[in-house]
Amino acid sequence: MTKLTKKDILGMADLTVDEIHLILETAESFLEISTRDIKKVPTLRGKSIINLFYEASTRTRTSFEIAGKRLSADTINISASTSSVVKGETLIDTARNLEAMNPDIIVLRHSAAGAPHLLAGLVRQSIINAGDGAHEHPSQALLDMMTIREKKGRIAGLKIALVGDIQHSRVARSNIYGLNKMGARVVVAGPATMMPRDIEKMGVEAFTRIEDAIVDADVVMMLRIQLERQKQNLFPSLREYAQRYCLNRTNFKLAKSDAIVMHPGPINRGVEISPDIADDSGFSVILDQVANGVAVRMALLYLLSGGNE
Amino acid sequence: MNLLLKGGRILDPSRNIDGVMDLLVKNGTIAACGPDLQAPPETQTLDVGGLIVSPGLIDMHVHLREPGQEYKETVATGAAAAVAGGFTAVACMPNTLPVNDTRSITEFILRRAGEAGLARIYPIAAVSLGQEGRQMTEFADLKDAGAVALSDDGKPVMDAALMRRTLEYAESLGLTVIQHCEDLSLSAGGLMHEGYYSTILGMRGIPAIAEDIIANRDILIAEYSGTRIHIAHVSTAGAVRILREAKKRGVRVTAETAPHYFTLTDESLTGYNTAFKVNPPLRTAEDVAAIKEGLADGTLDVIACDHAPHARTDKEVEFEYASNGISGLETSLGLSLKLIEDGVLSWPDLIAKMSLNPARILNLPSASLAPGACADITVIDPNRPWTVDLKAFRSRGKNSPFGGCALPGRAVLTIVGGEIKYNGLASQ
Numbered sequence: 001m002t003k004l005t006k007k008d009i010l011g012m013a014d015l016t017v018d019e020i021h022l023i024l025e026t027a028e029s030f031l032e033i034s035t036r037d038i039k040k041v042p043t044l045r046g047k048s049i050i051n052l053f054y055e056a057s058t059r060t061r062t063s064f065e066i067a068g069k070r071l072s073a074d075t076i077n078i079s080a081s082t083s084s085v086v087k088g089e090t091l092i093d094t095a096r097n098l099e100a101m102n103p104d105i106i107v108l109r110h111s112a113a114g115a116p117h118l119l120a121g122l123v124r125q126s127i128i129n130a131g132d133g134a135h136e137h138p139s140q141a142l143l144d145m146m147t148i149r150e151k152k153g154r155i156a157g158l159k160i161a162l163v164g165d166i167q168h169s170r171v172a173r174s175n176i177y178g179l180n181k182m183g184a185r186v187v188v189a190g191p192a193t194m195m196p197r198d199i200e201k202m203g204v205e206a207f208t209r210i211e212d213a214i215v216d217a218d219v220v221m222m223l224r225i226q227l228e229r230q231k232q233n234l235f236p237s238l239r240e241y242a243q244r245y246c247l248n249r250t251n252f253k254l255a256k257s258d259a260i261v262m263h264p265g266p267i268n269r270g271v272e273i274s275p276d277i278a279d280d281s282g283f284s285v286i287l288d289q290v291a292n293g294v295a296v297r298m299a300l301l302y303l304l305s306g307g308n309e
Numbered sequence: 310m311n312l313l314l315k316g317g318r319i320l321d322p323s324r325n326i327d328g329v330m331d332l333l334v335k336n337g338t339i340a341a342c343g344p345d346l347q348a349p350p351e352t353q354t355l356d357v358g359g360l361i362v363s364p365g366l367i368d369m370h371v372h373l374r375e376p377g378q379e380y381k382e383t384v385a386t387g388a389a390a391a392v393a394g395g396f397t398a399v400a401c402m403p404n405t406l407p408v409n410d411t412r413s414i415t416e417f418i419l420r421r422a423g424e425a426g427l428a429r430i431y432p433i434a435a436v437s438l439g440q441e442g443r444q445m446t447e448f449a450d451l452k453d454a455g456a457v458a459l460s461d462d463g464k465p466v467m468d469a470a471l472m473r474r475t476l477e478y479a480e481s482l483g484l485t486v487i488q489h490c491e492d493l494s495l496s497a498g499g500l501m502h503e504g505y506y507s508t509i510l511g512m513r514g515i516p517a518i519a520e521d522i523i524a525n526r527d528i529l530i531a532e533y534s535g536t537r538i539h540i541a542h543v544s545t546a547g548a549v550r551i552l553r554e555a556k557k558r559g560v561r562v563t564a565e566t567a568p569h570y571f572t573l574t575d576e577s578l579t580g581y582n583t584a585f586k587v588n589p590p591l592r593t594a595e596d597v598a599a600i601k602e603g604l605a606d607g608t609l610d611v612i613a614c615d616h617a618p619h620a621r622t623d624k625e626v627e628f629e630y631a632s633n634g635i636s637g638l639e640t641s642l643g644l645s646l647k648l649i650e651d652g653v654l655s656w657p658d659l660i661a662k663m664s665l666n667p668a669r670i671l672n673l674p675s676a677s678l679a680p681g682a683c684a685d686i687t688v689i690d691p692n693r694p695w696t697v698d699l700k701a702f703r704s705r706g707k708n709s710p711f712g713g714c715a716l717p718g719r720a721v722l723t724i725v726g727g728e729i730k731y732n733g734l735a736s737q
């Protein structure tokens with residue numbers, strides 16, 4: 001496979017193994033550009049990309065913006081509000097307006113699950129889902145997979161543990177789909193209150209103790225906890241959460257000796273990961289994830305623009 | 310004008326009648342029902358051979374949106390949808406703007422119904438002022454104004470003490486209380502049934518127990534108080550089981566379900582299509598099977614469609630922001646006919662659940678083809694396959710997941726008080 005025939009990248013659920021390989025290989029070939037003195041190639045000159053963000057996310061937005069710029073595309077950022085109290089323009093109206101401006105790709109971040117699917121059905125432009133509610137975040141999963149491949153040489157056969165708030169995590173869902181497709185063994189752990197119903201049917205083993213998940217793991221992926229979940233009684237206190245779910249020197253010993261630690265960021269230090277683990281470049285690959293994020297997003301923009309033409 | 314319906318299969322569950330006969334209507338009432346009736350002078354004779362002649366169908370759970378949200382539906386457009394769907398009468402829920410919690414609103418709805426002159430409209434008044442779940446409305450005055458039942462539908466009555474007092478006071482007036490069963494603390498923020506599909510779609514779930522718990526609670530209250538209660542739009546296997554057990558031990562509880570709960574599952578939501586967004590939400594295949602069992606064994610007494618018309622702007626938004634509901638009056642009978650095809654219900658059972666049973670639960674007159682009864686009649690062609698065309702809906706609400714669906718049959722004549730209000734005999 002050398003071309004992506006899809007119009008949109010909505011989620012890892014819809015990507016085939018061949019498509020994932022193509023995206024990862026393309027991203028790997030783009031990695032070198034970011035190390036050059038002049039970090040720019042003319043590949044997407046004349047193309048325009050709109051980053052439509054209904055949810056604040058400096059990280060993801062910046063990553064897509066840099067990716068577009070390195071390929072010489074024109075990138076435009078639009079921040080919108082989703083307040084349903086102050087009803088502004090609807091997503092549909094916004095989409096029709098943007099369509100009239102004729103961009104090539106729209107990158108959408110939205111707090112409502114399924115918003116990119118709604119948009120994709122309305123406009124002829126390619127849509128990249130940059131995170132929709134608790135549903136999917138495919139570019140994050142792809143950059144995670146790229147990082148795992150880079151560090152481990154493969155994905156198939158690895159034991160990969162996802163730990164934290166599985167219920168509200170789009171990163172978890174996208175990784176479960178992607179990693180399963182690539183032949184990894186995925187286990188998840190988190191408080192029972194944040195473990196979604198029937199998660200096992202997604203092809204994972206689920207635990208409520210972090211230790212049970214990370215034993216013999218090749219990769220430990222820690223998820224971000226939203227502090228406001230405490231108010232919904234999903235966990236009693238940050239203190240107790242950290243005591244039970246923080247990755248530290250002691251429980252990390254249960255993982256394979258060459259295990260790597262990942263986190264989609266931003267980290268709540270001392271809650272999800274103890275600082276000495278997060279900062280230890282011996283096993284923490286968190287900064288590699290950020291670098292690979294740009295390469296993966298370059299690959300997605302390139303392939304959706306009709307790459308390899 | 311008199312009417313003679315010749316050669317139809319007369320189905321009258323009120324008298325256990327099922328046979329091919331003629332039916333004569335004179336001056337708005339049923340004059341005779343028997344073989345080979347002769348047409349008196351000035352009688353319109355209609356050949357209904359091969360068709361089902363039923364007491365007028367009644368939908369006891371619809372939302373007509375007037376007053377306040379006429380852009381979604383009016384009493385007149387809702388009544389037009391009703392007769393086109395074969396319903397001679399509907400009972401409309403009080404969650405209008407303002408809420409139907411006073412005599413003047415009830416009277417306004419009845420006045421609008423009279424102006425429309427199509428289906429009979431029976432207003433259901435709110436249990437609590439503004440449906441806020443605090444202060445009881447004036448039940449007796451509302452009944453006097455024409456309200457046939459009480460409900461805070463759209464919302465549950467969450468306060469158990471209010472529900473107890475409501476059941477007790479309403480019972481003394483002969484008013485039926487209808488509960489929308491949803492524990493709001495368990496359903497908060499929920500967008501769909503909680504299960505595998507909510508997990509993969511990343512949407513907050515509404516657990517089945519949110520419905521089961523309130524159904525169970527209110528059955529216990531009715532049992533304790535010795536009153537009746539009617540459970541609206543049952544969607545879960547759990548509620549069916551709770552109802553079955555309650556009926557077995559003699560609790561005076563009745564219940565309804567809607568066509569979408571025996572037709573669709575939560576798997577339909579995988580495309581985030583807001584046409585499938587309803588409350589209670591579409592459940593699992595096991596729940597659908599349990600609903601069908603409940604219909605078959607009599608646990609569920611009524612099919613009512615929870616007609617919930619919305620404008621495009623209410624539905625063409627992100628799933629999270631979309632309004633709940635299906636515009637159901639024009640597909641309810643067609644979908645229910647599939648229960649006969651599938652062997653779930655017999656013809657008399659289906660007709661009873663769509664006419665006699667709701668009439669009894671709401672203490673309405675008629676729902677009978679006995680001589681002397683008011684001539685509310687629905688003639689059904691069980692073998693007239695058609696494809697649902699949302700644009701052709703009489704309802705202002707074109708919000709339905711059944712657009713393009715093939716249905717086995719439909720109502721072809723809707724007669725209210727002896728007058729033909731819908732005639733689809735000729736149309737194909």
Ligand SMILES: [Zn+2]
Nearest residue numbers: 462463489541
């Ligand atoms: Zn309701």
